[in-house]
Amino acid sequence: MSNKIKLIATDLDGTLIRGYRPDCSEEAVELMTKLAEKGVYIVPASGRQYFNLQNMFKDVQGDLMYICENGALVMYKDKVILKNSFERELAMKICHLILDNPYCEALISGERTCYVVTENHEYVDYLRNHIKNDVTEVDSPEDIAEDIIKISYFVPEDKCKEVTEEFAKFAEGRCILAVSGNEWVDFAPFNTSKGDALAAIEARMGISKEDMVAFGDNENDRTMLEFVGHPYLMADGNPTMMDLDVPRCDSVEEELERILESLS
Numbered sequence: 001m002s003n004k005i006k007l008i009a010t011d012l013d014g015t016l017i018r019g020y021r022p023d024c025s026e027e028a029v030e031l032m033t034k035l036a037e038k039g040v041y042i043v044p045a046s047g048r049q050y051f052n053l054q055n056m057f058k059d060v061q062g063d064l065m066y067i068c069e070n071g072a073l074v075m076y077k078d079k080v081i082l083k084n085s086f087e088r089e090l091a092m093k094i095c096h097l098i099l100d101n102p103y104c105e106a107l108i109s110g111e112r113t114c115y116v117v118t119e120n121h122e123y124v125d126y127l128r129n130h131i132k133n134d135v136t137e138v139d140s141p142e143d144i145a146e147d148i149i150k151i152s153y154f155v156p157e158d159k160c161k162e163v164t165e166e167f168a169k170f171a172e173g174r175c176i177l178a179v180s181g182n183e184w185v186d187f188a189p190f191n192t193s194k195g196d197a198l199a200a201i202e203a204r205m206g207i208s209k210e211d212m213v214a215f216g217d218n219e220n221d222r223t224m225l226e227f228v229g230h231p232y233l234m235a236d237g238n239p240t241m242m243d244l245d246v247p248r249c250d251s252v253e254e255e256l257e258r259i260l261e262s263l264s
Contacts, residue, residue: 005259006211008035009043009067009198009224012056013181014217015234016044016252022130029059031256036062038263041207043067045194045214045224047152047180049114050075051134065205069109070180070220071197072149072188082200083111084189085147090174094151094187095141097170103159108141109150117141123154151187152180160185180220195223213259215252217241 010016016024032042042060044053045067053066065076074082086094091108095117098106105123108115113134116124127133138144155163164177164185171177176188194216202209210229214221217237222244225231231246232255249255 004211005040005213005230005263006207007041007043007065007201008032008213008215008256008259009045009194009228010215010252011194011217011221011224012044012046012048014237015215015221018251023056025253027253028256029057031253031260032057032060033062034260035256035263036060036064038260040259040263041065041205043198043201045197045216045221046070047150047184047186047220048131049109049133050112052132055132065201067194067197069150070178070186070188070192071194071223072109072192073111074197074200076205080111081204082197083147083149084192084196085149086151086175086189088148091148091151092141094170094175095148097167098151098153099141101153101155101163101166103163104153104155106141107152107154108144108148109152110144110146110148115141115144149189150192153185153187154183155185157182178220180218186220193223194221195227198224198227213255215249215255 036042041063043065044057047070050068067074072084098104105118113136115136115138117138127135168177179185209227212228213230214224214228215232216225217234225246232249233241233244233246235248235250
């Protein structure tokens, strides 16, 4: 491992957060704080919203950047480094496509909150109290005044393939459609990915990709792992990712410890 590591980006669910944990381990928080003290930027990279990530990593002391919404938004010191937004007309079409499907719930992402159009109180409670999002309820997508940066749908796992095949036909040539979990799939503007977000950080912060580390487990991490100089794929990651010729790891914490030792 190079002793010039300047940035560590990590996916959360299935990577830094394992099993049934609601958040990252105390060990991970301690290691990330020690790495930050040595001048390493810690970068949570997730499909989650900015508000959610800030709260999750509030105990990590030091410089954090946040790759939010699977790369649609990058925040540093509470300022926007990168934001990709949908054209308004396309965003409305996607929202109604999801809302008209009987199996789906929509999650519409703005910069600092997400919007829902639903009468399903259990879904809203899940977003607020389990996912721990900032949630704004609206009567229709047209009531959302700000730019929309991502539109996700929550769908039962046994219906995900069927629904996603249908939605992929709509997305073709219009936007990106990417699976981000067993029950979550995202519509995003073109040129939106964790890899694109890291490229923006490289340009803005002057950090070479050769000095970047990244951890991931799923398809929404592929561009990130392909971009950095030091990628790690979780050993039990999505089988579709196993074509990547990158090192495997069982624990992010173990690799963070090794990186920390290499910087000593």
